[in-house]
Amino acid sequence: xxxxxSWGALVFGLLYFTLPLIGMTNFSLKMRRGExxxxxxxxxxxxxxxxxxxxxxxxxALFTIIFGVLLVVPTAYWVRLKxxxxxxxxxxxxxxxxxIPAIVIVFGYIRLYNTSSWLPLTGxxxxxxILLMFxxxxxxxxxxxxxxxTGLRTIDVATLTEAAQSLGAGWATILxxxxxxxxxxxxxxxxFLTFAIVIGEFTMAALLNRxxxxxxMQLLGANRAYEPAALAVIAFGITWGCLGLIQLVSRFxxxxxxxx
Amino acid sequence: xxxxxxxxxxxxxxxxxxxxxxxxxxEKGEFVSFLGPSGCGKTTVxxxxxxxxxxxxxxxxxxxxxxxxLKPNQRNIGMVFQAYxxxxxxxxxxxxxxxxxxxxxxxxxxxxRVKQMLGLIKLEHLADRFPYQLSGGQxxxxxxxxAIAVKPQVLLLDEPLSALDxxxxxxxxxxxxxxxxQLGITTVFVTHDQEEALSxxxxxxxxxxxxxxxxGTPFEIYNTPSTRFxxxxxxxxxxxxxxxxxxxxxxVTIGNQQIALKDPISGMKGGDSISLAxxxxxxxxxxxxxxxTALAGEVVSTSFLGSVIRTRLRVGGDxxxxxxxxxxxxxxxxxGDNVTLRFAAKDLLVIRE
Ligand SMILES: Nc1ncnc2c1ncn2[C@@H]1O[C@H](COP(=O)(O)OP(=O)(O)O)[C@@H](O)[C@H]1O
Ligand SMILES: [Mg+2]
Numbered sequence: 001x002x003x004x005x006s007w008g009a010l011v012f013g014l015l016y017f018t019l020p021l022i023g024m025t026n027f028s029l030k031m032r033r034g035e036x037x038x039x040x041x042x043x044x045x046x047x048x049x050x051x052x053x054x055x056x057x058x059x060x061a062l063f064t065i066i067f068g069v070l071l072v073v074p075t076a077y078w079v080r081l082k083x084x085x086x087x088x089x090x091x092x093x094x095x096x097x098x099x100i101p102a103i104v105i106v107f108g109y110i111r112l113y114n115t116s117s118w119l120p121l122t123g124x125x126x127x128x129x130i131l132l133m134f135x136x137x138x139x140x141x142x143x144x145x146x147x148x149x150t151g152l153r154t155i156d157v158a159t160l161t162e163a164a165q166s167l168g169a170g171w172a173t174i175l176x177x178x179x180x181x182x183x184x185x186x187x188x189x190x191x192f193l194t195f196a197i198v199i200g201e202f203t204m205a206a207l208l209n210r211x212x213x214x215x216x217m218q219l220l221g222a223n224r225a226y227e228p229a230a231l232a233v234i235a236f237g238i239t240w241g242c243l244g245l246i247q248l249v250s251r252f253x254x255x256x257x258x259x260x
Numbered sequence: 261x262x263x264x265x266x267x268x269x270x271x272x273x274x275x276x277x278x279x280x281x282x283x284x285x286x287e288k289g290e291f292v293s294f295l296g297p298s299g300c301g302k303t304t305v306x307x308x309x310x311x312x313x314x315x316x317x318x319x320x321x322x323x324x325x326x327x328x329x330l331k332p333n334q335r336n337i338g339m340v341f342q343a344y345x346x347x348x349x350x351x352x353x354x355x356x357x358x359x360x361x362x363x364x365x366x367x368x369x370x371x372x373r374v375k376q377m378l379g380l381i382k383l384e385h386l387a388d389r390f391p392y393q394l395s396g397g398q399x400x401x402x403x404x405x406x407a408i409a410v411k412p413q414v415l416l417l418d419e420p421l422s423a424l425d426x427x428x429x430x431x432x433x434x435x436x437x438x439x440x441x442q443l444g445i446t447t448v449f450v451t452h453d454q455e456e457a458l459s460x461x462x463x464x465x466x467x468x469x470x471x472x473x474x475x476g477t478p479f480e481i482y483n484t485p486s487t488r489f490x491x492x493x494x495x496x497x498x499x500x501x502x503x504x505x506x507x508x509x510x511x512v513t514i515g516n517q518q519i520a521l522k523d524p525i526s527g528m529k530g531g532d533s534i535s536l537a538x539x540x541x542x543x544x545x546x547x548x549x550x551x552x553t554a555l556a557g558e559v560v561s562t563s564f565l566g567s568v569i570r571t572r573l574r575v576g577g578d579x580x581x582x583x584x585x586x587x588x589x590x591x592x593x594x595x596g597d598n599v600t601l602r603f604a605a606k607d608l609l610v611i612r613e
Contacts, residue, residue, distance in 0.1 A: 159345040162312055163403075165332040166339035167359030167410060177358075181349040 021236070028229035040230035049216055050231075057205075057213035060129070061198035064136040065191045068144045071137065073187065076148045077179050080157050094145040097138050102203040106135060110207070128208050135204040140194040147193070151186025152179075188249045192242040199238055261324060263288040263446050264309070264414055269318035271304055271470075278304050280470045282318070289444040291437065293457040296467030297493065302450040305467075306416050309448065311335050322413055338407030338415040338445075342422050344399040346391040352378070352402050353387040359410035377405040380439055397428040404436065408445060415440070415447045421456065433460050454494045458482060466490045482539075488611040491537040496570075498580040499611065500536045504528050512536065515576025519553050522605040535611040540570065542607035543582040545593065551602035555580070559597040573601055 031039040044050050079090050097105070109131055113121035121127035137144075157179070164174045180187070205212030217235065221228035262285035271279035279301045286292050294302040307313040309320060311332035320327045327335060346355050356377050360370045378384045381401040391399055400420055407415060417436070421429040437460040440447050451457050457464050458478040466473045466481060468489045474481060485491035492499055505511040507528050510521035514536075521536075528534065544551070557575035568583040569592045582601060584592075593599055 155348060156343060156345065159341055159343055160347060162310075162332070163339065163341065163345040163347070163406075164358070165312075166310055166335075166337055167406070168333045168336070168362045169358075170333055173362060178347055178349070182347075 024229050025233050028226060028233050031226040040226040041234070044220075044227050044230050044234065047227075049211075053211050053213045053216040056211050057199050060133055060136060060212065061195045063133050064140060064198055065194050067133060068137045068140055068190070068194055069187055072141070072144045072148050072190070073180060073183065074175055076145060076152055077157065077175065080149070080152050081161060091145070091149075094141045098142050102135070102139060102201070103207070105138060106204045106207045109135060122208070128210060132204055132208050132210050132212075135208075136194070136198045136201065139201065139204075140190075140197050143193040143197070144190040147186045147190035148183055151183030155182045185249050189246040192246045192249075196239045196242040200235060262286055263290075263323055264448075265319075265321045266305070266309070267319040267321070269305065269308060269320070270316045271301070271308060271313065272316045277316075278470050279308075279315075282470075282472055284465060284472065284475065286446060286448065288446055291440055291447045291449065291460065291462045293449045293451055293461040293464045294467055295451055295454060295457040295464050295494070298452055300467045301470040302452075302467055303418055306418055306448060306450050309414065310337050310339055310416055336410065336413050338410065338412035340400070340403050340407050340415070340417040340420045342419040344391070344396070344403045344423075346399055346403055346406070348391055351388050351390050352383065352394070355391070355402055356406045356409050358406060363410065373409055377409045380408075380442075381405045381435070396424050397432055400424065400432065401435070404439070408439070408443065413446065415445045417447065417449045419450055419452065421451070421453075429456070436460070458494070464494075466494060468493075485537065485609070485611070488535055488537075491609065491611055496540050496581050497537045497609075498540070498578065498582075500538060500575065500578045500580060500608075502534050502536060502576075504530055504532045504534050506530060514555065514578075517555055517576070519555065519608075520605060521608060521610070525610070537609040537611050538580060538582075538603065538607060540581045540583040543580070543601045543603035544584060545571070545573075545582070545599040545601055546584065546590075549602040551604050553605045553608070554600050554602050556598065556600050559593045559595050559599060561595050562592050564592070573599065575601070 028040050029036045029038065031037060031043075075090070079087055083090075110122060111117075113119055113127075113131055115123045121131045160178055160182075161174055164178050169177070199213055201212070202214035202218055206215045206218070213235075217228065217231050220231055264284075264286040266282055266284045269279055269282040270277065282301075282305055284292070294305065296302050304313060308315050309322075309327075311327065311330060311334075315328075322335070322337075347358065350358065353374055356374045357370050360373060365373070374387070375384065378387055381404060383398060383401060383405075386394065386398065391402070394402065400423075404417075404420070420436070421433055424432065433456055436449075449457075449461065458481070461478055463475060463477055464481045465475045466489070468487075474486045474490045476484075481490065482495050485494060485497065488499060491497045500514055502512040502514040504525055505513045505518055507525040507530065510524050512519055512521060512525075512534055525534065555575050557573040557580065560572040560574050560579055562569055562571045564586070565583075567586055569586055570581055570583050571593060573580045573582065580601065
């Protein structure tokens with residue numbers, strides 16, 4: 001009897017998640033009357049604005065990842081090494097972006113960095129791009145920090161640092177040659193999550209008025225019928241691709257040894 | 261001037277002082293062990309030499325140079341840790357090469373030096389392995405090679421053998437000693453294992469609660485312990501509590517038995533408490549055993565250690581351990597037996613502290 005209930009719950013859950021997806025995919029294939037086709041996808045891929053916004057968002061994602069790694073790896077390392085008692089505090093701070101809406105963050109940015117402020121980032125395109133990248137890095141912070149911190153837990157940070165120091169290494173060498181290579185898998189999974197977040201983000205890009213993929217999806221959705229469905233399937237595919245890559249690299253890590 | 265000198269070193273963590281006025285002079289090429297129970301401050305002193313901790317006060321000089329202002333990566337000190345601490349992302353070759361690369365050594369020179377080091381630890385054939393593919397003993401030998409590859413002024417080893425099993429512990433300690441002598445590296449070796457310290461050191465510092473209780477050769481430390489702590493920690497000396505009966509005659513009462521020491525007891529009067537120590541190999545219960553002194557007691561337990569049998573004997577309020585060689589023709593005593601332990605009065609040490 002109990003079994004029937006749990007199977008029932010499982011089937012219900014699966015339907016709840018998959019039906020809309022199936023419906024959307026089905027719809028996206030129906031642009032040509034009376035038969036299935038990839039017309040909607042062709043239209044999307046052929047749209048220069050798709051290419052433009054997608055490229056823009058990919059570039060933003062890459063810069064966000066680089067910035068995030070440079071910010072998070074040394075910070076998480078330093079906190080573990082020198083300020084272990086501050087770890088809960090830092091962890092709390094990195095969680096803030098989850099509870100503060102993106103719109104609040106971006107309004108704060110616009111207030112702080114507008115053209116009449118001490119650092120007029122919004123005054124130029126490059127400045128705005130950088131600001132948007134900072135915003136993305138903030139949104140990705142909870143995931144990036146957690147991934148790196150978990151990665152650091154698998155190595156004996158303090159002893160490895162001392163071993164390297166006694167061999168003459170300075171901080172930069174230790175970070176680049178010892179710490180980063182040992183948390184690379186964790187960094188990669190953080191990077192894929194960051195990628196997925198940046199590709200789908202709407203609020204910040206829209207309010208800063210940058211040609212990103214998120215606002216483009218919204219624009220298309222408001223004006224077309226079949227193409228938005230196709231775009232949603234594509235975006236969904238990218239996200240799941242990222243999650244799959246995370247799985248792949250963590251499996252790669254599992255085949256590597258437990259640290260003695 | 262000695263090669264490595266520690267002068268009046270003190271160290272406190274917050275309100276807790278863990279090292280009290282530590283003084284030590286180590287000669288070039290000498291192998292010195294810090295021996296003491298867990299928590300007595302051995303690691304802390306070692307870490308101050310390496311520069312990972314700053315002394316609260318005192319001076320550390322290596323080769324005439326004050327180290328206080330130098331960072332750990334400026335001191336050129338080799339360090340071997342209990343947990344091996346090999347870099348998991350590098351193979352054996354790269355681990356050993358790390359310090360040389362940091363120093364900017366030529367590639368050809370690095371390769372030659374790494375090869376030489378791996379030859380020294382007899383692991384040339386494992387140069388491409390990663391740490392997780394090595395046994396504990398192999399990892400620790402690589403860690404040793406990595407530490408000495410950069411020709412450090414001083415080599416520091418913090419309980420490097422504690423994580424290994426008994427057989428490897430013995431063979432590796434001999435290997436460490438042999439490599440140390442071959443290269444003439446000034447070495448400080450931390451251990452809580454008295455046998456380890458006795459077997460490989462030129463000199464031993466016995467540490468107790470942040471102080472150096474006694475500094476001396478293994479022979480001195482073992483045979484003439486200067487404090488009760490050293491006596492009980494080094495070797496398996498038995499401490500016997502007695503009362504002075506007649507200081508001039510050197511007579512001491514233990515329980516209800518009286519014995520005479522070799523010499524008169526200075527600075528004590530009749531009725532004072534006195535602590536005596538006896539090494540396990542000094543006494544015998546065999547028929548016709550030699551010795552001018554005898555104590556009767558009851559066997560508490562015996563343990564068979566292979567070539568020797570260690571027996572514990574209750575005498576008065578104390579338990580005295582003594583060893584006898586295994587003899588297949590003679591059965592060891594069993595608990596409850598009443599026996600007489602004979603030994604020479606000169607083997608009974610008076611412990612003053
Ligand atoms: N970083 C530290 N902070 C506070 N107390 C410490 C620190 N390091 C060591 N201690 C204390 O100092 C004492 C000596 O420790 P340690 O030198 O590690 O002893 P040993 O190596 O002889 O076992 C211990 O009581 C330990 O708790
Ligand atoms: Mg220790």
